Amino acid sequence: MSLWFLLALMTVGAIFAVLWPLSRRTAVKREGRESAVYQDQLAEIDRDIANGLIGETEGAAARVEISRRLLAAADAEETSAVSSSLRLRRAAAMVALIGVPVLAAGLYLHLGSPALPDFPLASRTRAPATGQSLDQLVAQVQTHLEKNPTDGRGWAVLAPVLGRIGRFDDAAQAFRNAIRYDGDNAARRAGLGEALAGAANGVVTTEAKAEFERAVALDADEPKARYFLGVAAEQDGRPKEAAALWQDMLSKAQPDAPWRPVIEAALKRVGAAVPTPTDSASTKMPALSNDTIASVQGMSEGDRGAMIRGMVDRLASRLKQNGDDVEGWLRLARAYMVLKEPDNARAARDDARRALAANEAGLRKLNEGLKALGIDG
Numbered sequence: 001m002s003l004w005f006l007l008a009l010m011t012v013g014a015i016f017a018v019l020w021p022l023s024r025r026t027a028v029k030r031e032g033r034e035s036a037v038y039q040d041q042l043a044e045i046d047r048d049i050a051n052g053l054i055g056e057t058e059g060a061a062a063r064v065e066i067s068r069r070l071l072a073a074a075d076a077e078e079t080s081a082v083s084s085s086l087r088l089r090r091a092a093a094m095v096a097l098i099g100v101p102v103l104a105a106g107l108y109l110h111l112g113s114p115a116l117p118d119f120p121l122a123s124r125t126r127a128p129a130t131g132q133s134l135d136q137l138v139a140q141v142q143t144h145l146e147k148n149p150t151d152g153r154g155w156a157v158l159a160p161v162l163g164r165i166g167r168f169d170d171a172a173q174a175f176r177n178a179i180r181y182d183g184d185n186a187a188r189r190a191g192l193g194e195a196l197a198g199a200a201n202g203v204v205t206t207e208a209k210a211e212f213e214r215a216v217a218l219d220a221d222e223p224k225a226r227y228f229l230g231v232a233a234e235q236d237g238r239p240k241e242a243a244a245l246w247q248d249m250l251s252k253a254q255p256d257a258p259w260r261p262v263i264e265a266a267l268k269r270v271g272a273a274v275p276t277p278t279d280s281a282s283t284k285m286p287a288l289s290n291d292t293i294a295s296v297q298g299m300s301e302g303d304r305g306a307m308i309r310g311m312v313d314r315l316a317s318r319l320k321q322n323g324d325d326v327e328g329w330l331r332l333a334r335a336y337m338v339l340k341e342p343d344n345a346r347a348a349r350d351d352a353r354r355a356l357a358a359n360e361a362g363l364r365k366l367n368e369g370l371k372a373l374g375i376d377g
Helices: 002-022 034-051 056-111 121-126 134-147 152-164 168-182 186-199 206-218 223-235 239-252 260-269 290-297 301-321 326-338 342-355 360-373
Strands: none
Touching: 034 056, 134 152, 152 168, 152 186, 168 186, 186 206, 186 223, 186 360, 206 223, 223 239, 223 260, 239 260, 301 326, 301 342, 326 342, 326 360, 342 360
């Protein structure tokens, strides 16, 4: 509100500055007008009388006639000047009072942003620099990490970005710092191996292969590590071994797994068959042993329910002690859905996500499984 009041006050000041000179009277210049001619004639008559060129009587008569004409001419000039000045002042006033505000408002509505909300200075200083290039943003993060070299999360964020822009040596060092200061996991080991392979122009070196093997030891289903282990086998002249590894990955993958096209292309590259998504075993329920089926068939309904409840409770207790078992969490959630206990299934989902928060690959696999069960919200 104060802004609009200030703008209105400035407009009034501008109008006043325009109208003020127009309100002042100005002297009417007489030179070059008809009345000036008559005044010259009167002076000439006085000179002629003084020089004896005309008589006093003729001079008086001429003076009367010229004076009469002088008064008539002066009245006409004054009326014309006043009328012209009045029209000009009225036109100027109309332009100042109406034209200036209308023109200013039109320009503001066209060039300004009247609907834009307030943007305080403090918010502006906190606004992200969207116009910055990726290299500038990376440089800012690196400057932060030079001052805070033990910021493991910062290194974990920076490492994959460095890999994507081709700075593989820097990416490898960033992954090492992330592991050192923020903890080890399969995704970071796989990222480190990928950076080492990138630095070697795509060759899976002995050092890179060791990192992929460490990743698989932490998570047997880590997709990036398993893919590059297949690449290592292919580069070593063992395409059948590579194909077997990649086919096993596809057989366990969800149909919409984001890395499926990469694995399918790799299989085609080595001339191996590509399993169809319908062959995926991840959507199938685990089979029970024959002994378990026989024992369950001989039980009453109540005993079967008690046995299932006991199995579910034991699985839940085990997962509270060891929350790294992704498949265990999915089995627990599936069991609760079979028991028609959706609230317990959602609670298991939340517990699983908390337990796997530091395991990026495991959390990704968990979310895919939950999506298949319909409890991924």
